Amino acid sequence: MMKKKRVLVIGHRAPDSDAVCSAIGYAYFKNHLDKTRLYVPCRAGPLNEETTFVLEKFNLETPLRADSVAATVEDMDIEKPISVSPEQTMMEIAHLIKDRTIQSFPVVDAENRLLGIVDKLDIAVHYVERLEIESLSATPIDLSHLMSALQGKILANTRKMKALSGEIFVAASQRGTTINRTRPGDIAILGDRADVQMDLIKAGCSALIITGDHPVSNEVLQLAREKKVLVISSPHRTFATARLINLCMPISHLMSKSVPTVGLTTTVNEVREKILESKYRCLMIVDDDNHLIGTITRSDLLEPIQKQVILVDHNEISQAVDGIQDADILEIMDHHRVGDISTIRPITVYNEPIGSTCTIVAGQIFLHRIEMIPDIAGALLSGILSDTLLLTLSTATGKDREMAKKLADVAELDLTTFGKELLTSSMNFKGKTPRDILFQDFKTYHFNGRKIGVNQVMSLDIEEITGIEPELKAEMERLCRDEAYHMVAMLIMNPVEKKGEEIIVKGDTRVIEKAFGVRVENDKCFIPTIMSRKKDFIPRISRCLTS
CATH class of the missing domain: 3.10.310.20 (DHHA2 domain)
Structure with a gap:
């Protein structure tokens, strides 16, 4: 199932009860009306005592605090990343790069924790610069990986070896020179020189790789089995075989552990700066435990990335949360003067000269015949009574009074009694600076x-x-x-x-x-x-x- 796009419903800074309760009520309304998005009630600052009292009285969750609506990584369309394990070979990664047309791959462990990164340029440079065959003493290669790369055959493996380890060389010199440079445990690559093959086994080589798909004599194989020496037949010539062995090295041998990372809360502006600095032209998204979540490439930043928001109880930049000018404002619901917020396209705006934004929200819920549950009714009533000082201010209209009575009936509250209770909760200065x-x-x-x-x-x-x-x-x-x-x-x-x-x-x-x-x-x-x-x-x- 596709993840729903989140829309933040948020009021002004220094939020009062009307801002918070209208955000809760309008998110409730929109979630019933629109199933394609998830509307999240938010607050642009700490709650005051009155609003805290309201939320506790009506068993409502505290809205998410949003100090900024600047776009972050979590606002991007993040696809499941293609990652590799440190045991995979350079050849496997090279095929992935070719098949998937991906520049870089994150390297993760069995628990999906990020270990490093490998890039196609790293592999290309490694291949070009490594003229000698890599030593397998420090980094053994898995025998199954080698056989897959060579498309070869195992002719003898008495010890049932699982990996190749040791110094590896091409036995191309004269017979005497070759034998003199051989040390116990070495791995030799050579052609159909049966006499040298026998001498190398006797000299203590741990493995022979016979190139060119040449047949190996029974005498050589018998001696190899007696001495527990691994014998492999490669269909490739000696040079190609040597190069393929280098490509069988595990990617952990090549990967960079210096990985450019970001979190889900990193702003898109920070992402742009970091990705320009990254030599890999990408960033890895990780959680707090360094688990890989996704990757970001430069192409992901070509389209605008914005948080979608609905503003309630305000429409001025000075009262709005940080980042509002970069957000995608979908609607404004307010009862104040028209301010200075502008949008790049037409949007829905509800603005009425009445006492409370909660009155407008309640009216929409009743108009669309959406069930008005008691907890939401109590919250919206609180916003109306708070913003109109129990309906006594000059801003209170007939519509506010009518809506307050309807909401009180749904919430089963006495307007006068609850109004005094609400008023008392807002006049506590104890412990405040x-x-x-x-x-x-x-x-x-x-x-x-x-x-x-x-x-x-x-x-x-x-x-x-x-x-x-x-x-x-x-x-x-x-x-x-x-x-x-x-x-x-x-x-x-x-x-x-x-x-x-x-x-x-x-x-x-x-x-x-x-x-x-x-x-x-x-x-x-x-x-x-x-x-x-x-x-x-x-x-x-x-x-x-x-x-």
Whole structure:
């Protein structure tokens, strides 16, 4: 069965409940609607307490964390590699190269662990440079491999030898010279010189290879059997026989142990750099235990390689996960202003001026009559209530309220009771540093080349914030100084009293003063109304900076 292409469904950085729950819900919806792909819910950062509470309450798996959607090796079409074992001969590999038109082969052990690599150029250079016959003392050759290469016959093998080992030479010199240079255990290659054959056996040769398919006398064979000497008949001439013996060497004798490797999470950009540096013009894909997974050649990089993604609850580059500009965006589902993300082809975009992306997702599930199970209903309801502050913000619409009621019925939840439970889970500052609090719901916006950062927090006790106010201001000031923010604002609201919002601001405070007609003193001001960041606060800031 062909492996399904994965599509990542992912929300914005510093994910809130609407981003995470809409990703879960939309992946659920798409997996029911489209059986050709696998839709995977993801998150672009750590979960906050509220979202953790939601996932635990409704027994939902934590979405996969994706800090980047840059294409990686696992996004490539990886075929099962053709590998060789270290025992295989150079001749076998040469035939594979010819038959398969493959340049390089990975060498693996019995457990498929990568040992090395052999290339056709390595074999060619080895063949040309090795004018002498290789010594078999350090690297014996398997007798079956030799017989297969020579297409020869075994005429005597009293010791039942399985491999040839020792110094090997061509007995082409005069009889005396040949016998004088022979040492016990040597292997001699020669023609139909019966007298020399007899002398070599007596001198202690372990094997004779008789070339040219010449007949061997009974006297020679009888003596060979008595002395336990291996006798082989080769149909080839002496020169060809010697060259074929060299090609019977195991590939472990030639392979390079310096193998260019990558893992499944290696980015395609890194792959391109490595493959250009590789003399083998390929890379081996291995797992953490060095097991071979596949190979990558330059031709594999000719076509574009991208991760496929669906964006939920955002459509701006500044809020998107790293690598989004190189990804293949299939859809966008959002309820914010239209941002700056562009695509190379038309895509499906759902963007409605409502309170929550989860409302849109729930509407799609109901519209297509896909079963709305209680756990998914509870998650989508959580996203709606979280993003609209229990349906009290100005962004909450009739559609949000209608969908929240339907989802509460499916999940068998009381809206008011569950809403308070959800709200309580989100207002826990214990154990958090000022930086944690600042970034738990922090978003970045760009207007006329100016970078604006906005965080929104809820607290039942303003003293919790007042106690760490100097540290918060210092962190905000660092953002303005080190990361070129024109202004950073923290909106603080008491969801029970609902008197308005206190704002701590660093950077160009005139922006707040102009946008809301207030005076900022000691980096703080108060606005006597509950604001939605996307519908009330950001539009005013945008008008102020672009007018």
